[in-house]
Structure formats: structure tokens, C-alpha cells
Amino acid sequence: MHDLKFDPASPLGAKIAGLFNQIKTDIEEDDGSWPGGDVVDALDRWFGELGIDVEDDVIATNATADASPAVDLTTEAIEDEDEDDGHHDCLGVHAGPEGPRDCDGREY
Secondary structure, three states, rough: OOOOOHHHHHHHHHHHHHHHHHHHHHOOOOOOOHHHHHHHHHHHHHHHHHOOOOOOOOOOOOOOOHHOOOOOOOOOOOHOOOOOOOOOOOOOOOOOOOEEEEEOOOOO
């Protein structure tokens, strides 16, 4: 069950919910996985709809610690360390001048 930290009825909340719903209905595979490249494409379009240029610098905020999301999206927090196959299952996407990359520097 969801424990939303935003109001889905607000304009911005509707955009957040819309992105999640698009991923769940249009991108999610039958096994529940989310293909990284498709998610990056959806996120790129979503940022564009919000006026964010993914090629530009980071966006300065005046947010306080209390206004920060409750989810830790750092690479270390989302790595799956249960597998010992010599590769972590990082879900992080790293943007740079050469485009989006996974944690090992592979292009999406």
C-alpha cells in the first residue's frame, strides 16, 4: 500500500502520480521489472514537461531537511548487495555531458 508524501490531487502531485502510473502501465514488464532505458526515456520526457533541461546544471533549491523526500535515492542506498556476482544491481542513473549512464558507466 502506498504511503504518499505528496498530494496526488495537487497539480505537481498529479504529475508525479502520472509518471508512476505511466511506468506501471506502459513500461513495467510482466515479471514486474522496469527496463532501465525505458524508464530513463520516460523520466527525460517528464523532466521536459516540467521545464527541466536535463543537459543543464543542477537546480538550486531552498528546501530544508524537513522538506526533503523520505526516500534515499543515493547509489549506495539502492544497490542490491544480496547477490555476490561481482556486480551490484545499481538502479542509479548518472547524467553527464555524454548522456545518461548506469553505475558502471554504460550508456543507456
